[in-house]
Every structure is written in C-alpha cells, then in structure tokens.
Amino acid sequence: MDLLKYTRNANFEARHQGNYQICLAYMPPGAQASCGSVLFYFLKQGRRRWNVESTHLYALPTLPLTIRLCLHLQFCTTLSKVKPFILLTMVRLIREEQINTLLRSKEKPTCLKGVVTVIDGGRLCNKIFEYVSVWALSRSYGLVPYVPDTIHSVLKDVFTHLRIPPLSELVQSFVNCSNINVTTLDTPSIDFSHLEATARKAIESEEPFVLSKYVILHQFIGPLVGQLKEEFKFRFEYTHIAQARLGDARARLEEFYGKRETLFVAVHVRRTDYIGYLSGKGVTVIADISYYRHAVAWMSRKLISESKTSHNIAFILAGDDKVWCEMTLLPEIQKEIHSFGKQTYLGGSSVFYLGDIDTPVVDLVMLSSCNHSIIAYGTYGIWSALMANGWAVVYDITANNKPEENKLNAAMEFENILPNWIKMT
Template sequence: MNTKYVTLVVLTLVCLTALVVLVGREGLQEQNISMVKWDKKPCPKGVITVLDKGRLCNQIFEYVSVWALARRHGLLPFVPNTIHNKLRGLFAHLSIPPLSELIDSSGDCPKLNKNSLNRASSDDLFDVDDRALRTNESEDPFVLREYIVLIRLIVPVLDEVKEEFKYRPEIVTVAQTRLRWSRSRLEADHRSRETLFVGVHVRRDDYFRAFQAFGVTSYADAGYYRHAVSWMLRKLTSEATSAHNIAFVLASDDPAWYGSAVFFLGEVETPEVDLVMLSSCNHSIVDYGTYGLWAALLVNGWTVVYDLSALNPHQTILEINGLLRVAGLMSKWAMLT
C-alpha cells in the first residue's frame, strides 16, 4: 500500500513538473513573440534622397539640394553611396549618411526598396516644397532627379552652406601652395604687396553636346574672357584704396584650347584641388556649368558670368545654365558677353 502511495505521489509530481514546463514554454514563446513585435521599428517617414549622375560638381549640387530641402522641411536625408564616397574625399564632414544605411535598417519596409529609391519622384523643380511637405507624413521616399540644382533654396542659406561644406585640410594645403606660387611670381615682377586672386574657370568639353541638344549656337570664346578680365581689372582698381597685385588663376577641362586661346595654374587631372583653389580666390570669372557655379558661390567678391541668353533663345537658357539664375539673385554678379 505504501509502495502504491509513493508511486502515485511521484507520478503526480512528474505531471505537475511537466505542466509547469509546458506553461513556462508557452509563456516564454508568447513573451518572445511580443518582444519581436515590440522591437520591430516602424517604417520611417519623410525620407529624401537623390539620383546620382554626372561629374564632381553635379554630385555636389545633388547632395546640397537634398541637404537644403531636408533642412528646410525637417526631412530625413540620405544620398547614394556613390555620391557619399566621392564627396567624403573632398569635404571634411558630411552630415548626410549614405543610402545603404537606410536600406540596411529598413529591410521590411515595402516602400523603401531599390526600385522606389532609383526612380525620381518628379521632374518638376517648382513643386519640390509641396512634395517635401507631403513627404513628411508619408512612407514614400522623395527622390530628387539627377543633375538637380535648387538655386532658389541654396542662395538664401549661403552662409550656412559655407559652414557645412568645409574642404579637407590636406586638399586646402595643396591649393594654397599653388596660390602662393602665383603670388611669388607676381611679387618678383611687381614688388611685394597684397595680392587679389581672380579664379577663372573655362568649361568646354562635353558642354558642347548639351549646347547642341538645347539649340545653343553662341558660347563663350576667348573674347569673352578678355572682356571679363578687363572688366574685373577696372572694377578692382576703382575699388582699391592701395596698390595691389591681381592674379588671374585659370582652371579648365580643355587645356589644349586655353593653352592657345587664353592667358595656367590648374591641372585637369586634379579637379578637386582646382575646385578648392578657385573657391579660395577673392573673385571669379565663369562661363557655364556646375563646377564654376560651385566655386563662385563660395567666393565673397565679384563674379562675372557669361550671358548665354544674350545671343541664344532665352527659353532654353535657364535649363542649361544655372549661373544665370544665380546672377539674378546676387548683387555682386555681373553678366557679360
């Protein structure tokens, strides 16, 4: 009898233990499920990015356009890895993360995939503010088109742009070495005195193909640069309160042309250094394109721009030359032919 009683007690304890284990497992599973549900991040709203296409300064303006819109409307900015990788070699600090960080952290978000992030939301530059406002409350990303230059948003915050986009010190050192070389040559002939630097950018190369597509037939030639140099000399001389040297620092994508046609310092193999050098000058002479535009925006003095609209159909010009849009917004920018 005692043996049966002991056996019954043991079986009862075993059953109770098994029941506790089962209940514990089910509770743990429910807890794990609830933890998974609780840990799952919601898909982000207000994402803005841009398509990447073009050369160095196309990428700069694609990045800056994202930065300006995100800053203006409180959006969540990202840029393609190709842009980020290129620009981190030029700028000391990039506040916008690469697009891969968004993709890696949003794997379960159906609206944040390679298809949606590689297709422009709109080609219309006039509705970007409205679209940005809608994006703030949407999981659909706002993807800016390639080659975008949001001049009207960038110009009002130029002081902040100059603070945000500081060049890497090692590139600045090389650029300053070139400028010192130019200064020393002038001082050898014209005594040691203050030197004013005028950055001159000559854009040719692939721009002529763009000209043909837009029906542009008249463009900057050697006569324009001579006119611009004469204008700049008169302006700087009339404003001067003391004697100084004036150094014209040239950079171009077509050394064969300017070597025979114009008045050298830049090297076509080092576009980043040339850009920093032009940006470090006191004044600018430019023709068209984002390279000259970016350099001139960072310069605080006078800028002469080639007036592409003077001899070409006006309706096509603003599409191809953002410099003309800037000239209408800046008090110290003059248009010449």
C-alpha cells in the first residue's frame, strides 16, 4: 500500500472513530446501540470507497419526514436496521437542532462546551473564509460556532442573514469559567497536523477551539461547496447591480450574434500588492497574459464540447488593476477568442471589463453569479469561483516556481479535491 493510500485510510478510520463518539453523545436514549454499525460500516467500506463515502459526512442528504418524526418523538425501535450513513445523518440533525436551539436562546450556559471560533484578520474575503471555516468545522463535528464581532459586523452587510452569532453574545457568559475567557479567544489553539483530533476533543471541552486568522479549511469547505449559495446569499442592493451589469453584456452579445442562451465566465485578476507579496515569498513567475489566454481557450473548447445547442459566451473581466486589465489583458483575450474561429455550437463570444474597484462587493457578486470561472490566486477569486460552482481554471503556481510554493495559492488546494477545478499555466 503506498503512503498516500495508507494516510487516507488512517485519516478515514480516525474520522469515523470520532463519528462513533459523536453518535454516542447525541443519539436519543435507547438508540445508542446502533452507533456501532456506523463505525463498522465505514471501516469496512473505507479502503475501497474512501472518497465516495467521506462526502456523505459533510454533504448529507435530507432525511425523509418519517425519520424526522421518529427522531422528534423518539419512538424508533428499528434503528439498528437503518443504513449507517442515514443513521449518521440522523445524529447530525439531532446535534444541529441542539446547536440551533442554543444559539436562539437569549440565556447561554455559563461555561459552554464545544465552542469553535476564529481570530479576525485581513480584508473582506479573508473574513469570509474565516467565517466559512468556522461554519464548515461546526457542521462536520457538531461544534457550537461563534465569530468575532468585527467579522460579523462586516459580513452582515454583505449577506442577507448570518446563522453564526457574534462572540459578544458568548463573552457575557464567561463569568466563573476557568477555561474560557477573552484571552483564550485571542490565542489560536489549532494544530493543523492534528485538526480532526482537536475537533473531536473540543466537543466535550470548555476550552474554545480557536482557528488562526487567514484560515481556509479547504478540506472541510470543499465537500460543502454545493451548499454555499443557499447558506450565503448576497444582499439585494448588490445583486441587482451585478445582474444589471451581466444583463448589459448579454444584450450587447445578442445585438451582434442573435438571441440565445448566454454562458458567463468570470475572469478575475489579482495583481497590485499581491505581486509584491508573492515576490517576497520567492515566486518569480506569476499569472501572465499567456496563462489567461490558455485558460480562455480551454474554457471555450470545454463549453462548446459540452453544449448541445448554440449559445453565446461572455467573458466577464474584473480585477484590482484596471489599467492592465483594459489596456493589456482584454485585447489579448479578444485575440484568443477571434483565433478560436467559428464553431458549431457557438453563436458569439466576447470579453467585457465590468469591474469597478470602488464597488468590490458588487464585483464579487457579479463574478459569483457567473456560470464558470478563471482565476489566478487570492481569496477574492477563490470565493467567487466556489460560489459559481462551475468549471474553474486556476493558476498552477508550482509549474515554474518551487514546489512548496503551492501553499501560497489556496486555489490549488481546492483544485486537489474539486473535480471541476483545473490547474494550468
């Protein structure tokens, strides 16, 4: 067995041993005997179905009404016959309802157990990923989530609702708690090499589980990507402006190529201060014109090959360097589009610079509203691509730089686990 498979199996067994403990903790009285089937089933199937079954633990199916009633009334007598992943889903639902009840309550326990939070750091999309990392870890391990008020106050003006409350609501209940106080909430407690073990221990601990600033827990966020649009809905004052911009691009394409379905491809550019940051980390070759041309060509071929009807393609360009985007990159992308030639299922294609550095949230909503994505690096582009949840091309920073530099591009971490993400140079 090679090292990768051995590591995966070891992680798998550790994870499901933790799920067994969660099952024991949160199943109704009299039903805990069924928890053994959870552990046995996943350990038995894990070595040949690791990738398939592990996704059930993060993106679990909705239970039928009969099972929900069974849980609510606690009169089930045949839980041992329920399929293990359904049983685990039942456990998660019970814990989720416990957490929701706790968060809705105005009076919090004096010394709350199983708290997960994060240290605030960075700009808008850093804060988004800090919040989402807390959310994803809470969903995976049944922890009670809280975020700093500084994160909550920024994101509540971006999204229509936030399920995770601000830390100030928890701090009020810190009196006489030896293991939880304002100081502990400013000290990261996470060891990424033992993240899952730390998360399992946190369930029964008064000591908070504190994530470090700038954190992106891709291994927990990735399996939940299909739930992001439902959980994180942008506010109307941003969406209607973003949709108006996309509508204008659609109208311009239809004027020249006729009315047909339009596919939108977001193209995000991150330059300015980030180039200096990468240079300071030893990166000498950054995403340049050739990368974006290759990505546009690949995306065009991919969308045409998948289509059964004629459609237009609108490449929506936005970034933090307007002059470079408009004067240098846009003409080159247009050349790539023209060189692609006339195709059977392509009505027409063009590129539009629709970004505005004075409206970063609108730009984020606009890129997130596209069907597919082309990004280089940076949290802004990564978040928009996750929200779009279509094909995503990311820059392979390791191709012409040191292999360890892949840690500087979190997009490549998602590319490793999301099948519709592709890396190239």
